[in-house]
Amino acid sequence: MDKELKKRLQITATKVRMGIIEGVYNAKSGHPGGSLSIADTITYLYNHLMNVDPANPKMPDRDRFVLSKGHCAPALYSVLANRGFFPVDELKTLRKSGSRLQGHPVMDKVPGVDMSTGSLGQGISVACGMALSGKVSGDSYRVYAVLGDGEIQEGMVWEAAMFAAHYKLDNLCAILDNNGLQIDGKIDDVMSPNPIDEKFKAFGWNVICIDAHDFDQIEKAFYEAQCKTGQPTVIIQKSAKGKGVSFMENQVGWHGAAPNDEQYATAMSELQATLAELEGK
């Protein structure tokens, strides 16, 4: 990846992480862990790869994004706000009564949100429908969907996996955020979905495995996905839950908990330091 681009994306991803912490801290609830683990990938999609226009969020030929693991809404909201779909300051209203930033994304409230999600396992089916519609109609848009590794315990995910391969939805790219943790503990202990790559291969998908926090690998994976014909692609990204905030990293307790005042201050100062370093200040 171009050095300038990488620096720019790293800076944006850090701001996105600050937005996640800001939102969850103000809401006093929410899901910071899984939001932080997908921050780099969604930042890349909305700030480099996807054809979107904040001034025209319903543009018919836009690329679509479905956050199938809808509880990581803080990440999507922060990416959208930092991309200019709505003011960054609005992130402080997350989960508050009267806010359009609901606990889980709502498509008819928030500009830039392509599908309402929250009930796990459904977003990937919806993404399949978007992809099928585009293929049948000869539209050029591509569809991206982010799944959690706990989420794929839902049987409906595998219905969708079968469907996508059957209809050769090569305009669909799923991103599987493999942070290894879910609410009750390690995915291996709760209900192991492993081996994830072999399962998707068996279902007829093109499988690419990467490090979720390496923009070079992210760029290469999405390029490969775009080039693949006749098969949907899943990018299995090995990630760290809570990535970017030291005390949250790989800690299951941060799946669905908000930082207190002290933790908020620590998290923000860490991210500020990261930002300052990236910006060379």
Added chain:
Amino acid sequence: MEKIATRISYGNALNELVKKRPDLFVLDSDVSCATMTNIFGKENPDRHFNCGIQECNMLGVAAGIASTGKLVFASAFAMFAAGRAYEIARNSIGYPKLNVKIGATHAGISVGEDGASHQCCEDIALMRTIPGMTIINPADDVEARAAVVAMADYEGPTYLRFGRLPVPVFNDAATYKFEVGKGITLRASENDDITIIATGLLVYPAIEAAEELAKEGINARVINIHTIKPLDEELVLKAARETGKIVVAEEHSIIGGLGSAVAELVSEKCPVPVTKLGVNDTYGYSGPAVQLLEEFGLTTAGVIATVKKALGK
């Protein structure tokens, strides 16, 4: 009188609908030869998509298609469309207000020999609880075809209910007009003693019952409610005011169906006695459909008996 199952009307009407809406997608869940969407599939193979035995994924796929602005029908048996896939209908179709039409066939006990596992008498109740979900339960071939074609211009989540059993075609195709949310008064006089509000398969028996009751000097108004939600409140309340008693007849559980909808309405706005004829909070069982309807009292005789009970006769 000619008899046609409304599932066949559904398949035929999709062929009419695609002429108005060439963007139409029809999805099925490995039952296209039973939901009769194969009638559409034969003529429009490039717009008919089999999802296999995946009702939940099918409704999600339908939501995705609808989100791109296309018209989409998703077809399954009522038991699985409304029952198994309820939460997808609620969260991925109802909540985001997507223009998905759920074509549910094999509703009620008139499924017959397949028995209780496939006899869905709870679908209207389930769908009624979803905010913004329109529910249409046509009474015959003419009404079923008109309802499906009307979906060309009707935006929003909609559940359409069709049956397996051939039922009399009593509406006149030349004069029939379908309007979502508008009930149809089939029989009325200035001195009606009672109103029979019926839907779907029970509408024709209600007409026959009113004719029989007239011979005994009982004047029964008959209203066909094809749209259960949104309910034609004005028409129901007018009947409540003018006739003072209501019987509701439906091939559905007495819990949560049209009977409940009518009772909820009149109890608040014009309290009159409401007597329900339906499936009495029980499961069905295997048997020929016509025989089952007789055993459950969902017949002309059943409507007559319910009216007499309501009138204390």
